[in-house]
């Protein structure tokens with residue numbers, strides 16, 4: 580069985596302390612590739628370095644939480660090419676962020692969507708409190724945007740709008756909580772060809788596992804939970820989600836076979 584964790588922050592403690600050990604535990608759980616995302620400008624160097632490890636696919640971008648940082652678009656492009664990044668991210672909109680500058684978030688998102696378009700890369704999107712605004716940005720883009728709406732925990736109705744806009748949907752630890760009815764309904768209803776798995780480690784806990792203990796290996800528990808919700812086997816979930824991840828993110832993931 581081969582699983583892919585399409586969203587993880589390997590450069591953040593405690594994962595950053597022993598990335599090799601984290602990756603070995605992931606491999607033992609059947610996770611053949613881990614997508615490591617940058618977040619702020621400071622994390623770009625760390626993620627580029629982690630990309631040298633077998634099984635790690637890098638993604639660079641400026642998160643909406645740090646939209647105030649001075650993004651140098653030319654530098655981002657140079658780095659994305661240099662580390663053979665599989666996507667641009669983590670980018671997006673978070674209008675629930677206290678005191679946020681919505682205009683600046685939109686500006687930085689649009690700049691990075693243009694970079695992704697120029698380099699023909701997909702994007703990894705974070706969205707909180709701005710689903711209508713994000714949808715409008717995607718629909719107004721000059722070319723269709725390929726990418727992932729990550730850590731999805733909203734309703735199947737909202738999901739459907741982003742599926743129609745061409746995105747893949749990644750589900751993480753939220754679906755393992757019995758109280759997360761909306762997220763679980765969405766994970767059950769997501770079209771198979773758009774379904775992806777992620778942990779967002781170490782940011783989101785699983786039922787019984789606190790966020791700071793979550794590692795890419797936990798993608799197996801998430802896959803098992805989604806298998807139950809969809810009434811299919813763990814192997815079927817692994818097969819469909821890994822084939823979706825490889826088709827979207829490219830052969831770099833395939834090259835990351837253990």
Ligand SMILES: [Zn+2]
Pocket residue numbers: 586588616669779782
């Ligand atoms: Zn993240």
